[in-house]
Amino acid sequence: KAGVTQTPRYLIKTRGQQVTLSCSPISGHRSVSWYQQTPGQGLQFLFEYFSETQRNKGNFPGRFSGRQFSNSRSEMNVSTLELGDSALYLCASSAGQPITDTQYFGPGTRLTVL
C-alpha cells in the first residue's frame, strides 16, 4: 500500500505570493490533517478534514486554508506569504478517527519564502 504522498516536495516563493500544497492520503483513509514544522515553534496543528469537512482548526491566521476532495485528497493554501511561513508542511492521514487511529505522515513540502 502506498504511503502518504505530498507534492511538491520543495517550493520557493516570494513574499506576497500564494501557494497551494497537495496531499494524497493512504488509500482508504478518510481523515487528513496538516501540520507546520519550524525550528522555533516545532510541530503545530493547522487543520483536519474528514469526508470533505473541516472538523478542527489550529491557531493560524485566515491566510491558511484548506479543503478536501471526494477522493480524500487534500490541498492547503497559503495566501499573501510572509517570511515566517517558511517551514516544512506535513500532512497525515488516518483511516477514521484521529482520536483512535494511527496517523501516518507524508514526507512533507519544504516551503521557502524569500
Next chain:
Amino acid sequence: KQEVTQIPAALSVPEGENLVLNCSFTDSAIYNLQWFRQDPGKGLTSLLLIQSSQREQTSGRLNASLDKSSGRSTLYIAASQPGDSATYLCAPTSNTGKLIFGQGTTLQVKP
C-alpha cells in the same frame, strides 16, 4: 492547554546500549499517545500507538509505556544501533484528534 516536554533534548550513546526517552504531558485527558521518529529533513515515521486504556506497546526493539494519571510516557530502545539515530517525538492525541508534539529527543548512536 496541553504541554508536552521531552527529556533529554539530546542523547549520544555507544552502539549496543539500552536507553530510555521520557515524555511528560500536562493534561491527562488524552485519547492515545504516539511515538514518532524523524530523520533530518524528512517526514515523521510512526513507531508506536498506545491507546489510553493500554499501559504499553511493543514493536521489535521498541517498547513504549503510558501512565496517563501521572502524565508520562517512556520509549525504551533495546540494543541501540547507528540506524536508530534520529529525533524521537511523542504526541498525545487530544479529544479533537489533534496531535500535540513535544520538541523531541535527538538521539545519536555511535558505532
